[in-house]
Amino acid sequence: MLQAIELTKQYVPGQPPSLDALNLTVQPGEIYCLLGQNGAGKTTTINLFLGFLPPTSGQALINGLNVAEYPQETKKFLAYLPETVMLYPNLTGLENLDFFAQLAGFRHTPDELHSLLSRAGLQTEAHGKRVGTYSKGMRQKVGIAIALAKQAKALLLDEPTSGLDPKASNEFSEILTGLAQSGTAILMATHDIFRAREVGTRIGIMRAGHLVESLSASDLTANELEAIYLQTV
Amino acid sequence: MIRQLIARNEFTQTRRDRRFVVAAGVVLLLLVVATWTGFRNYRSLADKREQANQSARAAWLGQTEKNPHSAAHYGTFAFRPKSDLSFLDFGLDTYTGASVYLEGHRQNDAKFSAAEDATVLIRFGEMTVAFVLQLLIPLLTIFLCFSTFTRERVENTLKLLVSQGASTPDLYWGKVWGYSQVVGLMVGPALLLAGGLLFAQTGFDATADTGLRLVLFVLLYALYFFLFVAGSVFVSARSSSSRNSLLTLLGVWIVACIILPKATANLGESLFSVPSSYAFRKQINEDQEKGIDGHNPSSARAKELEKKILAQYGVDSVSKLPVNFDGIVMQEGEKYTSMVYQKHFGALQDQFERQNSLADIVGFLNPYLAVRDLSMGLSGSDYAHFLDFKAKAEQYRFGLVERLNNHMKTFSKTGDWEKTVSRDFWAQTPDFQYQLPPVGWALRRHALSGLALMLFGSMLVWGVRRGLKTVSIA
Numbered sequence: 001m002l003q004a005i006e007l008t009k010q011y012v013p014g015q016p017p018s019l020d021a022l023n024l025t026v027q028p029g030e031i032y033c034l035l036g037q038n039g040a041g042k043t044t045t046i047n048l049f050l051g052f053l054p055p056t057s058g059q060a061l062i063n064g065l066n067v068a069e070y071p072q073e074t075k076k077f078l079a080y081l082p083e084t085v086m087l088y089p090n091l092t093g094l095e096n097l098d099f100f101a102q103l104a105g106f107r108h109t110p111d112e113l114h115s116l117l118s119r120a121g122l123q124t125e126a127h128g129k130r131v132g133t134y135s136k137g138m139r140q141k142v143g144i145a146i147a148l149a150k151q152a153k154a155l156l157l158d159e160p161t162s163g164l165d166p167k168a169s170n171e172f173s174e175i176l177t178g179l180a181q182s183g184t185a186i187l188m189a190t191h192d193i194f195r196a197r198e199v200g201t202r203i204g205i206m207r208a209g210h211l212v213e214s215l216s217a218s219d220l221t222a223n224e225l226e227a228i229y230l231q232t233v
Numbered sequence: 234m235i236r237q238l239i240a241r242n243e244f245t246q247t248r249r250d251r252r253f254v255v256a257a258g259v260v261l262l263l264l265v266v267a268t269w270t271g272f273r274n275y276r277s278l279a280d281k282r283e284q285a286n287q288s289a290r291a292a293w294l295g296q297t298e299k300n301p302h303s304a305a306h307y308g309t310f311a312f313r314p315k316s317d318l319s320f321l322d323f324g325l326d327t328y329t330g331a332s333v334y335l336e337g338h339r340q341n342d343a344k345f346s347a348a349e350d351a352t353v354l355i356r357f358g359e360m361t362v363a364f365v366l367q368l369l370i371p372l373l374t375i376f377l378c379f380s381t382f383t384r385e386r387v388e389n390t391l392k393l394l395v396s397q398g399a400s401t402p403d404l405y406w407g408k409v410w411g412y413s414q415v416v417g418l419m420v421g422p423a424l425l426l427a428g429g430l431l432f433a434q435t436g437f438d439a440t441a442d443t444g445l446r447l448v449l450f451v452l453l454y455a456l457y458f459f460l461f462v463a464g465s466v467f468v469s470a471r472s473s474s475s476r477n478s479l480l481t482l483l484g485v486w487i488v489a490c491i492i493l494p495k496a497t498a499n500l501g502e503s504l505f506s507v508p509s510s511y512a513f514r515k516q517i518n519e520d521q522e523k524g525i526d527g528h529n530p531s532s533a534r535a536k537e538l539e540k541k542i543l544a545q546y547g548v549d550s551v552s553k554l555p556v557n558f559d560g561i562v563m564q565e566g567e568k569y570t571s572m573v574y575q576k577h578f579g580a581l582q583d584q585f586e587r588q589n590s591l592a593d594i595v596g597f598l599n600p601y602l603a604v605r606d607l608s609m610g611l612s613g614s615d616y617a618h619f620l621d622f623k624a625k626a627e628q629y630r631f632g633l634v635e636r637l638n639n640h641m642k643t644f645s646k647t648g649d650w651e652k653t654v655s656r657d658f659w660a661q662t663p664d665f666q667y668q669l670p671p672v673g674w675a676l677r678r679h680a681l682s683g684l685a686l687m688l689f690g691s692m693l694v695w696g697v698r699r700g701l702k703t704v705s706i707a
Contacts, residue, residue, distance in 0.1 A: 050396055052707040072398060080396035086388030088242070090249035099242050103235060103397040130249075146393070156396075 002026040002049060002154050002185050006058035009044050017056065019044045020209040026202075028153065031176060031186040033196035033217070036206030037233050042189035044209075046156050049187070050080055062154055076104075078154040079147035083162055085139050089132030093117060093142045096131055101149040108149065120145035121171045137168040144175060155179060157188040161195055173199045193229060197222040205232045235399055239407025240414065243381070247415050253377065257419045260365065260373055264423035267362045268321070272430045275320035282312040282331065290664055298653040301637040302563065305337030309633075311626040311665045313343070316613025317443045318450060321427055322363035324614025333623065335630040335665075337637070338567065340574040343623060362427065363608055366420070366454050367601060368490050371461045374416060375482040378465035380475040381408050382704075387475075391706055401704045405470060405697070412462045420458070424451055445672050450611045453686075457604045460690060467697050470704045489601045497595045497602065501588035507581055520573045538565055552647060559650075560642030567634055582620060589616060596685040603682040603689070610679040613669055617678040621670055629665045636662060 004024040010017040019041040026032040034042045047053045048060045051071040060067040062074040087096045094113050101108055108116070117127050122141040131139060140160065147155060155176075161169045169192075176199050180186055190196050196203055197217055203225065205213040212232050215225070247253050289310040296304060312332045319326055330343025382404075385391040394404060428447060465482055472478035508516070542561055546554055589606075596603030609615035645652040676683065 047707050050392070052392065052395065052705075072400065075396060075398045078396065080393065082389040082392055084389060085393060086390060088246055088390065090246045091242075095245075099238065100393065100397050102238050103394065103399055105398070143393070146397075150397070 001028055001061075001063055002032075002156075002187050003061040003064075004045065004048075004058070005061065007045070007048060007055055007060055008057045009041075009048060009053060010056040016209065018209050019048070021058065022209075022211055024204065024211065024214075026154070026185040026187050028183045028185050029180050030201045031180050031188065031199050033200035033203045034187070034189045034206055035191070035193065035196060035203060035229055036189075039208075040206040040233070041209040042206055043158055045206075046080075046158050046187065046189055049078070049154075049156055051075070077152060078156060079150040079152035080156045081140075081143045081147050081158070081160050083159040084136065085143040087131045087134075087139055087142055090130060092128050092130055093122060093134065093138070094127045096142055097145050097149060100146045104150050106149055113149075116145045116149050117142065119148060120175065121168070137164050140164060140168070140172075144172070148175075148179075153184060155184050155186045157186065157190075159190055160188065161190065161192055169195060193226050194222050197225050205229055207233050235403045236407040236410060239394075239399065239404060240411035243408050243411030244414050247377065247412070253415075256373060256376070257415075260369060261419055261422060263360075263369065264362060264365050264420065265426060267360050267365055268423050268427045268430070271320040271323070271361055272427070275315055276434070278331075279315040282314055285310065285312045285332070286314075286665070293662070294659050296656065296659050298656055300650055300653055301641045301658075302337065302559075302650075304659070305634050305637045308334055308336030309665075311335055311629065311667070313619075313622045314667055314669075316618065316669050317431060318446050318612040319614045320430075321361070321450065322608045322612035322614055323359055323361050324363075324609035324612055325616055325619060326614040327359065329616075329619045333626045333630075335626065335633065337563070337634045338570060340571070340578065340627055340630070343619070362423065363605075363612075367457075367605060367608070370416065370420060370458060371490065371601075372486060373419070374412070374458065374461045375465050375479070375486060377415065378408075378412055378462060379469055379479040379482050381412070381466055382469040383472050383475040383478050386706075395706050401470070401701050401706075402698075405466060405701055405704075408466050409459075409463050412466065413459060416458045416462060417455075420454070442669070442672055446611050446613075446675075449672065449676075450608065453604060453607050453611065456686065456690065457600060460600050460693060463693060463697060467693075467700060471700055489599050493595060493599050494592075494602060494605075497592050498588075501591040504591065505584045505587040507584050513577065513581065517573055517577050520576070521570055534565075534569065535562065538562065554647060556647075557642045557645045558647040560638045560640075560645075564635060564638035564642070567631070567638065571631060585616060590681070593679075593681045593685065596682050597688060600686055600689050603685040606682040607679050607686070610675045610682075611672070613675070615675075615678075617675070618670070622667060625667055626665065629663075633662055 002025070004022045007019060007022040007024075008017050009019040018039075022041070022045060024032070024045075034045065036042050044053070048055050049062065049067060051060075051067045051074065054068055063077045065074050065077075067074045087093075088099070091099065094110070094117065097113050097117060098108065101113075114124070114127055118124065120141040122138060122145065126134065126138055131142065134142070143160075161172055164172065173195060176186060176188075180201070188196075188200075197220065200217040203213075203215045203217050203220075204211050205215075205228070213228060215228070217225075220228075289312070293309045296307060299307075310332050313330075315326070328346050331345050333343050334341045382391065385394070391404075395401075399407075431443065431447065464485070468481050468485075469475075469478045472481065538561070539558075542554065542558065543549060546556075548554055592602050593606060596606060606615070610617065640654065640658070644654070
């Protein structure tokens with residue numbers, strides 16, 4: 001479970017905060033999509049949950065643990081997928097996955113690694129090729145496999161579908177839905193209103209560090225959501 | 234565990250990077266070639282000097298029957314043997330004299346350095362193992378490490394690494410360990426070759442001292458490379474971009490390895506200046522003539538000696554002495570000139586030592602200088618080893634001349650310059666055998682540089698641990 005309590009981040013004293021008193025809860029099985037323009041505070045929120053930034057005030061909790069106090073423990077519960085993962089170009093997809101999984105403390109057999117990559121949608125021929133030869137979508141799939149391998153309770157995604165072709169994007173949505181059904185709490189920052197409406201259980205719209213709307217995705221059509229979004233930002 | 238994983242990852246990645254493989258191949262080739270040519274060069278010099286020492290001895294032994302004092306003027310040569318490790322670091326050997334002419338009445342400087350025979354290209358330095366190890370490997374280390382954090386930050390792998398549970402110290406030390414292995418892989422083969430060559434030439438029967446010097450030499454450079462790897466990875470961790478990181482590191486390299494050594498040498502020369510060769514000789518001659526204090530000219534010294542000896546033997550004229558007075562006069566003269574030479578050479582050497590110790594002090598800021606100093610010391614090609622050879626050659630010269638003078642004193646009468654000694658007398662004089670001082674002696678000479686390196690290393694580790702607390706991930 002992910003929870004933000006009055007979470008605030010001010011990069012430069014005197015300037016308006018980039019994130020202002022955010023309150024947010026993502027329950028297990030929920031997919032929470034954050035919409036908003038660049039600079040609205042989406043990435044800052046995710047970085048605070050990851051512990052990459054210290055909060056100015058307030059708390060980011062993962063499974064009830066404060067990230068600022070327990071940076072290493074909370075990382076055990078979460079997996080993260082950035083907008084673009086370059087990975088290590090001189091290693092194969094399989095080796096990249098093995099390395100990152102081992103970092104998190106998981107030792108998988110080659111068979112398990114192959115099946116993780118396949119679950120993430122990477123075609124089998126590519127498993128043994130160096131990542132330097134991969135397309136963006138293929139790299140993103142290795143990133144998904146890394147997240148899957150961790151069997152995390154919470155998943156943080158920062159614009160994961162930007163630059164993916166519609167088919168890859170669709171496959172990605174299916175994987176997310178599957179993960180949510182098995183009880184993962186998912187927080188995703190995105191620009192893709194259509195995709196957010198498709199996979200999201202809840203949708204938040206951010207503007208200048210504030211969460212200005214928090215809606216239930218099932219109550220809306222994509223067009224309605226777009227209308228609200230354009231009014232809000 | 235996590236650190237080892239990160240280290241292995243860096244190692245694998247670097248090994249698969251074609252640019253690196255080419256650069257490392259070139260450096261490895263350079264090192265192997267430098268080791269091999271250095272060794273050939275060393276062997277040929279060592280053999281030549283060994284032969285020269287033998288023929289100098291043979292010439293001494295082959296003297297005809299002659300007056301002992303004529304033999305003192307005939308003199309002999311001492312050639313400085315090359316130390317075993319000097320092929321790894323030529324140090325000052327190229328510029329210091331290879332031989333000393335040993336004769337009565339005067340101390341000669343060591344003459345005939347290798348640089349005298351070389352072309353003007355020697356000004357650009359020699360292609361030695363030490364040159365590659367001290368300057369090129371650090372440069373390659375910089376190219377290897379400058380982007381290790383900055384690139385991962387741009388490509389988002391850093392966030393992924395940290396989100397998987399790796400802490401900044403884990404990442405840092407893992408990377409340092411990984412790159413250290415890479416550097417070891419580049420340098421290792423050449424050092425193995427060096428060790429192999431060294432032990433093969435002695436039929437795998439090298440002295441413990443040589444072995445110990447080689448081990449310390451390897452450890453010294455291991456520490457030096459560690460400092461560069463740790464420093465480069467740290468700069469990368471603290472830099473906002475790869476470009477900044479590279480500029481910072483190259484700046485440090487240029488200052489530490491080029492500007493500061495030159496500036497230190499120039500400053501040392503102007504702070505502690507030495508007299509010209511002409512002025513130096515003139516002072517020695519004056520001190521001999523007028524006495525060290527300037528109030529004790531040689532004529533007065535001779536009169537006093539005569540009075541003393543006559544009183545000692547209880548006679549009233551030199552011709553009544555039972556011994557050869559000329560022998561006594563010459564030995565006393567030898568003692569006096571030795572004193573004069575010791576004073577002037579001592580002052581000159583002190584001045585050179587002061588110039589060197591300035592570099593030792595700057596070594597606290599610049600590990601390159603400390604390593605250069607220790608490396609020469611371990612290789613036996615530094616100024617201290619040169620002075621040791623000179624001192625031992627002088628000791629031998631003094632003993633030899635004293636022996637000749639004493640012989641003259643007892644076996645002939647005053648004024649008898651015609652009497653000769655038989656040829657077997659020459660064989661009774663001992664041969665000059667130079668022994669390299671033990672490694673402990675060398676280390677004591679360079680204790681300051683050792684301390685500087687230790688202190689610098691501790692400060693770096695301390696600074697790194699502090700600086701890692703505020704490394705930005707995002």
